[in-house]
Amino acid sequence: MQEKLAKLAQKYYDEVVELRHRIHEEPELEFEEFNTARLICKILDKYKIPYKKNIAKTGILAYINGKNPGKCVLFRADMDALPVQEETNLPFSSKIKGKMHACGHDGHCAGLVGAMLVLNELKNEFSGTIKFMFQPAEEGSGGALPMIKEGILENPYVDAVFGCHLWGSVLENQVQIVSGEMMAGVDIFTLEFIGQGGHGAHPHTTKDPIIMAAKFINDIQCVISRRLRPVDAGVITIGSVRAGTTFNVIPQNAILKGTVRFLNEENHKLLKSNIERIAKAVALEFEAEFKLDYVREYPPLINDDKMAKLARKALSKIIKDENIIKEAKADMGAEDFAFLTKERPGAYIFVGIAKDINNPILHHSSNFCWDDENLKLLMKTHCVIALDFLASKD
Secondary structure (H helix, E strand, O other), rough: HHHHHHHHHHHHHHHHHHHHHHHHHOOOOOOOOOOHHHHHHHHHHHHHOEEEEOOOOOOOEEEEEEEOOOOOOEEEEOOOOEEEOOOOOOOOOOOOOOOEEEOOHHOOOHHHHHHHHHHHHHOOOOOOOOEEEEOOOOOOOOOOHHHHHHOOOOOOOOOOEEEEEEEEEEEEOOEEOOEEEEEEEHHHEEEEOOOEEEOOOHHHOOOOOHHHHHHHEEEEEEEEHHHOOOOOOOEEEEEEEEEOOOOEEEEEEEEEEEEEEOHHHHHHHHHHHHHHHHHHHHHOOOOEEEEEEEEEEEEOOOEOOHHHHHHHHOOOOOOOHHHEEOOOOOOEEHHHHOOHHHHEEEEEHHHHEOOOOOOOHHHHHHOOOOOOOHHHHHHHHHHHHHHHHHOOOO
């Protein structure tokens, strides 16, 4: 079977590369992925693979039924690009100013399409159903949850979920599959301090929101160093501070925007409550007011131990065991695949694209670039996991 998978992956490789390049040239931001979806549907129509489109606006769910009824497994790829100006000088660079596939989603789509074409040829050799989820808006608002709400995990009922991410800090021809904590949960917040403006020469007559913002920024970091257990991971980052218009005027308002990262619900509650507490304390100290808009985004991504072990065993059939990374610290980046693993047992897998571990490929960078050859391992990764899961007795 492994030799057959390799031959089929090679058979569709050129078509998969062409799809990757087409998607890369015409990147689309969250919930704008109409052309990306059109390109994918064109291939689905060509090979007569059934699908539903326009799920959560631009999402697609394709499916392949095996020779007999059986279990159902879902694989997911994200379609959206980022608001980044590309500087790679690739022959297939983005043609859209200010937009770029700077995180590998072009490859995720192409690789999953390639796996689908391979598995479509093998449908008489397995029982059960494989679903292929092409999802909008992973980078921003999150397209996984609205697709789940539209019923993609039902009819037939999905028993397990898997996803892959091309990863710049893992070497080519290596994969990382850990059990447990994989990626962080994320919240975002906007905090406004409302003071009293005035002349910069007379600060005693004002309630300076810039001083409030500065004190909040300093105090909030003590939550990480003094409230969170040293063995736990957490992040509070203030990414935007906006206040004032000129050098000699103390403004009335200061607005901060930040992100919070955590790996479990206990720490999520701790970080959130301390942000609220410190904001209130700072405003009270300066006899001012504050407004806090705190938004829950993605939960932590937790790999199911059983599914992670199944994936590692499957991958050992196509790559050497020493190239399967089984233990690693969780990444504090967030991933809305976590909504799928909250609903069903599953695992998320990093597929390496770095040529030199000392010079990792930086995600979300204007120079983000990786070799098309990595699509072959990505395709085969989906395939061996699908076949092994459907053949498993549990």
